[in-house]
Amino acid sequence: MQNAELRARAMRRRNFTLIIGLVLTAGLLLVVVGGNLLWPFGAAEIGAGGRLDSPSLTHLFGTDHVGRDVFARVLDGAGTTLLVALGTVLIGSLGGLLVGAVAGYFGGWLDEIVMRISDGLTAFPSVLLALVAMSFTGAGMWNVVWILGLLFIPSFARVARGEFARCRNLDYVKRARLIGASHLRIMWVHILPNTLPVFLSTVAIGFNNAVLAEASMSFLGLGVQQPQVSLGRMLADSQGYLFNAPWVAISTGAAVVLLVLAFSLLSDGLQRKGLRRIRFLRKT
């Protein structure tokens, strides 16, 4: 097992997954924000070029069936996707943290109930539940955000609960309790920072899932509504022109893949980092 040891040591030196993930995420954010500010064409600009022009220096990704610049639309769509993901993850992680912390820290029947409900919910694919929920609310970006956000709570709660339950019994937490620190203070000051590495990795995977969910829902016509640009909707439109203008589908799809890849690498990297810390803590 020398090899495994060697590699583990090598990995300890450099967490390449994390580095690539960070660079890719930062790069994409930069392109999306910068591109939206600097790119000469607007996403909604009809007649920015001819209809279904092939990619050129003027239109990097060509134009779509209404003569809009596909690159500008991909940037704008990625922005929408990121916004949805951000909102979703914010609701999901904060809600999950709150619920999970209380359940994990106090335990008992409360824990039992919360975990039963979250077990029930996580048994189903969240996109499916979100789609069904759309039959009540109707489609639209903000509906997607809050519904997906709520549906993401259980998975975050599960992670938070595990971490809080683990830390609850650590020596230093017990000691803090002995010297009379309040529950709130213990949870906030002593436990929360400890859970962050693992929790952050869950946040990154949350982004990953939210991007996929938004794209799928908008593709099915039950997500973001026009004129708001969304990558999923663009993919749905591009289907009719797959034969004569495949660049619309390919560049839009590639954008989705890059976003998902960035977040999943980030999540893996963070997880590895968190695991190493825990292993380190256990040893000492």
Place this chain on the structure above:
Amino acid sequence: MRYAIRKLVTLIVTLFAVSLLAFLAFSVIPGDPAVLQLGVNATPEALDALRAEMGLDRSVFVRYFEWLGEMMSGEMGQSFAHGVSVRELVGDRLIITGSLMGMGFLMTLGIALPVGVLGAGGTAGRCEHRPLQGILTGVTQVMMAVPPLFLGLVLTFVFGVTLRVFTPSAFVSFRESIGGYLFYMLFPALAIALPKAAMVVRVIRSSVRDELRKDYVQTAVSRGNGPRAVLYRHVLPNIAVPVLTFAALTLIMMITDSIVVEQVFSIPGAGRLLVSAIGARDYPVVQALVVVIAAFVMVVHAVTDVVARGIDRRIVF
């Protein structure tokens, strides 16, 4: 065996709870289905008559038990938008979606198990094919990031548009030709399977890696067993349970994927029906499909539990 029976009872009880929940959720929604069908100019008498016909004039619980009866008899209620029983609307759709997911699942295992085990062999063996390992890691990482909806478009573009291996959007019903059906479904199934296979490969590899760190492996090695023998005799049986559990999980994830992929490949499956019923607020159809999906999810979970327990018991070290 007793475990299996207990599971079965829990399953049935939960299923009833879910059906009640689904029914209540869909009966508190705003909007009058009668007005939606007859229009604002309809006379109150006509509206009342239609409500009576739809059974909306009776109490929720009476309606629940009636509906439950219909679900059990297989009629599954009446569609608002189509005026026929959900059963008739569903037709072959559950079979189509079921076989799509089944094919996807088989492909997932067919790709992931050999690749994962061979990859793990590399990890365990002394001569690691490091470049190969790196490529494998890279490929799985990227494949996992490709959503089935885009993979579907890419497969259509490559095999349908460029190579002309199959005809996109030309679904062949299995009633016309089983061969044609299976061939057409090959591509959507692949679109579902590839990302999931990447996930399973990853789970296999990381499980193997974790397992190799354990003490018993060291012992086995020190007793003079070759690395491959250790891998096949000790490590792989041990990781079978977590891997199987995860694979079952991918089967559940495939529900969403098949909904999307049916849209990409114009497959008249249950997913497409669900999406259009959601869009048309055809609640009886949504309700019935939700219960069917819930039953499927719970059965998969239960079967996985029982099987995993069975395997666990057989393996004694």
Place this chain on the structure above:
Amino acid sequence: MKRSFFLFTLILLALAAILGACSGDRGGATDDVPSVSDNMPPVEEPIRGGEIVVGIAQDLGSSLDPHQMVAAGTAGLREVLFNVFEGLVRPTPDGELIPAVAEDFTVDGNVYTFTLREGVRFHNGEPVTVRDVIYSIERSADATSVSTFVSAFSVVTSVEALDERTVRIEIETPDLEFLAFLTIAIIPEGHDDQARRPIGTGPFRFVSHTPQESLVLERFEDYWGAPAYLDRVTFRIFGSGEAMAMALHAGAVDIAAHLTADMARTLPSEYYYLAGPMNLVQALYLNNAVPPLDDVRVRQALSYAVDVQQIMDIVADGMGHPLGSGVHPGFTRYFHEGLVGFYPHDPDRARELLAEAGLADGFDLTITVPSNYTPHVITAEVLVEQLRAVGVNASIDLVEWAWWLSEVNNARQFEATVIGIAARDLTARSMLERWVSDNGRNFINFDSPAYDAVFAAAQAATDGAEQVRLYREAQEILAREAASVYLQDLTNLVAINAQLAGWRFYPLYVMDLVTVHFVG
């Protein structure tokens, strides 16, 4: 991990290469704009037999009953069932009415006498009798039935059989348009499952319908007239125009109508395409009852804000016929050409009017659009940008067709919608009646006493010329009041397999397959 990064770069490069490769295929194809495709219909001898697949992008709804389908506004269904049903008379591609189930007829003021054609049979093999004719007309006129022709047939005072082959229909007062209503389907008495298993007398026989999947027709061997060439026609139902276009490009569909220019133009050489009128009034229909659209100035402002030419350019390479009111040019007698361009594209005037209405800062507008017809969806996308230019913040709500029918058409819960309205027959009444304030199908809640009065006068008119004048006046009121933002009669781009010929355009929203044939 380094390697995975390397691999990732490789994939990016590969993607770039694919993009590059695609770009070489068609340079500047947008420049040549053919009005019809280079390929033309084949002229060889027709052969009998063969099966075709026709793509349609609209679900056919719950009922196939020919007397009921108009209620749902499903022109898509009428388009298909045109091949299954016939009335006593039927329309021709020139817009004339010719005898069909009837062999001959005479009109004497308010009395119509029809002589039934010998040897006409229903698809179930039964011969058509006078009883079936009386049944069909009474069923259409029965206010308690499912019929949607009630208002048209409410004027019928008696239907009776004079002998085994003659039917006499009497109406209250002479009505110039009544003959056109007799295109309603003749169906067999006693068959009460028309909704599921329609039986008519047309050249094609109904075989099966699978909702959201397909509808299959077969040639009716005992058809009284020139029989259809094709053995079997499968209408394949697609979830969206995009999916249909893909199937067309892949060769999975033989005929597909209602395409956009971009879908039709780059078809492979196995197809040709034809352009004809779609025979509908495409408009941004406005709910006249919800503020601020209840203010005529706001509706006029929207009309000035819209540039129809741009929409036509994008949807159909500039083809189509701009409209200024609620009748399309297929109605050669009634169409009011002078109203085209009633509201020229004038954003400044639009802003002025909005300011007058107290909406200088614009307002929010939701446009509900059925998602299945690509031309309407694209039109809405372009409209959003045009409205933005005058400060109106429009957004699109794409909905399923069934929900559009419920929410917009029936419950009238909407602000604006892009849709095309087609006529069920060639009377001006079928286009204009619905805007009468208390009409059940007046989903935009248009409410104008002047319009109601003019329409009533037109209906009562006994002089043809006078009636035409009144119907034109009604169109003027629609335009002046800006009941809706009238756009165009779209161009119907129909892609047809190059081995098929015989397609005919009608001035109605129908698809006639009896003459379509393979060539030898």
